[in-house]
Amino acid sequence: MAQGYGTPHAVDEMTQVTSYRDVGAILNSGDARQALHRSEETASEWGPGPSDAFIGDSVISLNGDAHFERRRLESALFTKAGRGRMELDIVLPLLRRQLAEHLEAAPSGEADLVTFTRLVLIRLSGAVVGLAPIEDYASADRLRILADGILSGVTAGWATADREEILRRALEARDAFASEFYDAARAAATLQSEAKDIISLLVTTPGSVRSEDVLFREAALFLIASSSTTTNALQHAVWDLEHWLADHPEARADLGSFPFCRRVANEALRLHPTIPGLMREMTAPVTLPSGLELEEGEFVFLDLLRSARDPEVFGPAADAFDPFRKVPKGVLPFAYTFGGGPHMCMGRTLAVGDAGSSDDPADPQGVLTRLLHEFYGWGLTLDPEREPRRQANTAKDDWATFPVTFTRKVSRP
Amino acid sequence: MRISIDSEACMGTGFCGRIAPQLFRLDDTKLLSVVLQADVPPELEDSAREAETACPAAAITVTEE
Numbered sequence: 001m002a003q004g005y006g007t008p009h010a011v012d013e014m015t016q017v018t019s020y021r022d023v024g025a026i027l028n029s030g031d032a033r034q035a036l037h038r039s040e041e042t043a044s045e046w047g048p049g050p051s052d053a054f055i056g057d058s059v060i061s062l063n064g065d066a067h068f069e070r071r072r073l074e075s076a077l078f079t080k081a082g083r084g085r086m087e088l089d090i091v092l093p094l095l096r097r098q099l100a101e102h103l104e105a106a107p108s109g110e111a112d113l114v115t116f117t118r119l120v121l122i123r124l125s126g127a128v129v130g131l132a133p134i135e136d137y138a139s140a141d142r143l144r145i146l147a148d149g150i151l152s153g154v155t156a157g158w159a160t161a162d163r164e165e166i167l168r169r170a171l172e173a174r175d176a177f178a179s180e181f182y183d184a185a186r187a188a189a190t191l192q193s194e195a196k197d198i199i200s201l202l203v204t205t206p207g208s209v210r211s212e213d214v215l216f217r218e219a220a221l222f223l224i225a226s227s228s229t230t231t232n233a234l235q236h237a238v239w240d241l242e243h244w245l246a247d248h249p250e251a252r253a254d255l256g257s258f259p260f261c262r263r264v265a266n267e268a269l270r271l272h273p274t275i276p277g278l279m280r281e282m283t284a285p286v287t288l289p290s291g292l293e294l295e296e297g298e299f300v301f302l303d304l305l306r307s308a309r310d311p312e313v314f315g316p317a318a319d320a321f322d323p324f325r326k327v328p329k330g331v332l333p334f335a336y337t338f339g340g341g342p343h344m345c346m347g348r349t350l351a352v353g354d355a356g357s358s359d360d361p362a363d364p365q366g367v368l369t370r371l372l373h374e375f376y377g378w379g380l381t382l383d384p385e386r387e388p389r390r391q392a393n394t395a396k397d398d399w400a401t402f403p404v405t406f407t408r409k410v411s412r413p
Numbered sequence: 414m415r416i417s418i419d420s421e422a423c424m425g426t427g428f429c430g431r432i433a434p435q436l437f438r439l440d441d442t443k444l445l446s447v448v449l450q451a452d453v454p455p456e457l458e459d460s461a462r463e464a465e466t467a468c469p470a471a472a473i474t475v476t477e478e
Contacts, residue, residue: 028424028444068431075467316441330421342426344469354471 011141014279014301015294018098020335021287023302027340031284034343035299037061042281050167051154054174057214058221060343066343069172073208075199075346077128083350090127091367092374094118099378107246112370113402117234118144121227125369128226129219130197131185143181143223149173151224155275161393174220180217186212187200198222199341227275229338230351230368234400235388237268237372240321242382251323256412258358258365263323265352265368269334270314271321272397273304278339287320305397308335344390379407414451415476416461420445422472429468433460437473446472 009178016022020192033042038049039061059070076082097122102111104116121136122144122389134140153170156163189203202208202215209215235409241264246250254260279370282298294300309318313331327333338345365373384401391398416436418429425444428439435457436440448462453461453475 028426068428071469072428072463072467073431076463079462079466340469341424342428342469346469349471351435355422355474 001196002048009108010299011277011279011301014299016291016303016312017288017292017300019290020307020313020331022290022292022320023304023307023336024302024340026280026282026294026302027336027343027366029286029341031286031298032280032282033063034061035279036279039063039066042064044083050157054150054154055217055221055224057210058218058330059346060225062351065261070208070274071342071346073182076195077197077201078350078372080354082153086124086127086350087313087364087367087370091120091124092370094123095371095374099229099406100410103378103406105214108381109406111406113235113238113380113403113404114377114399115144118148118227118231121367122137125223125226127209129182129185129222130189130199131181132188140150142366145179146173146177146180147223149229150220153399154224155394155396157324158275158394158395159393177220177223178216180310182216186215186219203307209317209409226343226350227367228348229269229345229347230371231273233265233269233337233351233368234371235322235402236272236397237264237368238380238382239388240264240268240271240373244321256373258361258369258373261372261376262352262366263325263333264372265358266333267321267323267325269337269352269368270308273335273337274396275304276395276397277304277392278302278336286314302336303335308337321378374411375404375406377411378383379412381405381407414458414461414478415451416448416465417451417474418448419472419474420455424470424472426469429437429464429473432464432467433457434459436447439463451452 005286014249017026019190028251037051037060038046039057043049043052058075059067062070069246084370103109119137126134126143126145133145135399149170153174156166156170164203185199190202191204193204195201198219202218209218212366239256280300280302280408281297282294284296286294288294311318313328338348349366351366353364353369353370381404383405386403389400391400423445425439425446427439427446429446430439436449436453437446438449461475465475
């Protein structure tokens with residue numbers, strides 16, 4: 001019966017959940033299971049899904065004990081010290097080197113923020129997955145293209161045109177990723193390897209995945225997931241911030257503050273979730289805070305866009321960008337952009353830091369916070385001649401190009 | 414070492430109680446996790462750190478003393 005379920009095509013047939021508190025109640029409920037991506041268990045019940053070939057049976061698709069065990073193992077990569085190494089030893093030096101070299105080659109300071117950011121972050125993704133270090137731009141750009149191709153396959157259900165063609169190209173990208181990057185990294189990983197990335201962690205933990213295919217799909221998941229939210233949110237943050245600053249010019253002085261940059265990041269993440277929604281199947285009857293009653297076996301669509309703009313939680317100006325927004329206690333400032341409950345994105349603190357983040361630049365601040373702080377340190381401004389352009393043919397809120405200019409040759413002191 | 418849970422941030426996944434049952438427990442009535450002993454004995458320090466990192470809600474704080 002459920003061939004169409006678990007695909008965005010079927011959203012209109014599902015119960016729509018749009019309030020912040022109802023979405024949270026389902027995400028945090030032990031009586032709901034992942035229905036957007038399939039595990040071996042759910043695929044056998046519902047039939048194949050569009051993302052199976054790319055991330056099927058990866059941690060994002062699992063439920064219950066299998067999910068807990070996989071997630072428990074992999075979260076070891078995201079300790080505060082681990083996040084600090086990723087942000088301060090990988091991202092920041094790469095970003096500064098890339099900016100300096102770019103400004104040497106392009107004295108006008110013009111750059112496309114989409115490509116520029118992706119070239120930095122794809123190397124972070126490669127490190128998280130366990131690929132060999134990517135030293136040159138050509139290799140980074142190739143991996144970026146393949147990761148974007150795989151991501152387009154995973155999210156093909158949101159495409160509004162050419163879905164079959166997108167899937168065909170995505171499968172080509174997946175296979176090229178395997179032969180050009182993954183296979184060598186997998187061959188280098190042994191039981192004796194230091195467990196410092198996804199591949200080595202799973203290889204050195206016998207029984208953590210049931211097959212080499214699942215290991216590959218787990219690597220593919222982390223390739224696309226460990227930086228896609230940050231990549232997507234950065235342009236939104238700059239766009240919204242620049243328009244807000246036009247009415248609040250005094251706040252430009254705050255751009256050197258990590259807490260302010262984190263507020264900007266949180267607000268952009270709230271307004272622009274990476275995907276429009278999540279899907280769950282109820283495994284028991286549940287009554288939501290609004291009084292809506294859900295039955296066992298009911299499929300629900302959790303509307304991330306609308307719930308993040310719920311005026312009962314975020315106020316009457318919930319649609320507006322306001323980095324000084326105050327949210328009620330217990331409310332996530334970025335709403336459910338990272339999901340919630342047991343499936344909360346593992347990279348959330350890597351993206352925006354944690355509650356204990358300080359204003360000390362030597363501490364991990366979250367990669368998105370750090371990128372905003374650093375880019376404005378190099379004098380980022382919107383390009384007055386060229387307008388940013390959004391991605392066509394998708395329900396996702398993405399940018400295709402985002403021209404900017406860097407007005408300094410070095411970062412602020 | 415001391416541990417605490419931000420009850421506003423806790424999402425009640427119960428991961429902490431599964432990783433370190435001597436330190437955390439899921440309060441079934443509130444659907445939130447609670448700390449069983451705030452002062453962590455040395456033999457449980459690794460479990461406390463693992464629970465902190467594995468918490469999907471980033472609601473646990475471990476303070477080294």
